[in-house]
Amino acid sequence: MAAGNTNTTHILANDHRKVEKFFTDFESASGRDQKSRVARQICNDLKLHTIIEEEIFYPALEGKIDEDLLKEAYVEHDGAKLLVNEISEGSADEEFFDAKVTVLKEQIEHHVKEEEKQHENMFQQARVAEVDLHEISQQMLDRKEELKRLAEAKGLPAAGMRTVE
Secondary structure, three states, X not given: OOXXXXXXXXXXXXXXXXXXXXXXXXXXXXXXXXXXXXXXXXXXXXXXXXXXXXXXXXXXXXXXXXXXHHHHHHHHHHHHHHHHHHHHHOOOOOOOHHHHHHHHHHHHHHHHHHHHHOOOOHHHXXXXXXXXXXXXXXXXXXXXXXXXXXXXXXXXXXXXXXXXX
């Protein structure tokens, strides 16, 4: 990440762009092995992203932005995590594998829209709230590095649910 681009919302937006590129790569992938590899990249990046949002970003926003928007974000994460876990544990040879990745893409597009693109989105609200986004960004970057080391060493565990039993 470029120096000076360490604001929390920039970090998260960069994550969004990276996953969007992976979805495009998946759509143009030929062969099951390539689709499987790209799908695993999508799932791992989404696991990292949701963990840092749920452990650091969202808690910092509680009571400072629209509560309904924040609750929806948690529920949207859990919906995506259900698919992430199924895709991660599945095989590109399965009948619904491509469909699951497509639906996951649609869910993520909707979630990204609410976080950064629609009027009065979460990122806009975070910027005007009394939240130190630079301090949070360092916490997020540190946690992300820790999670990347874990992923490389033994893989990330299944995505944990917060709102779904």
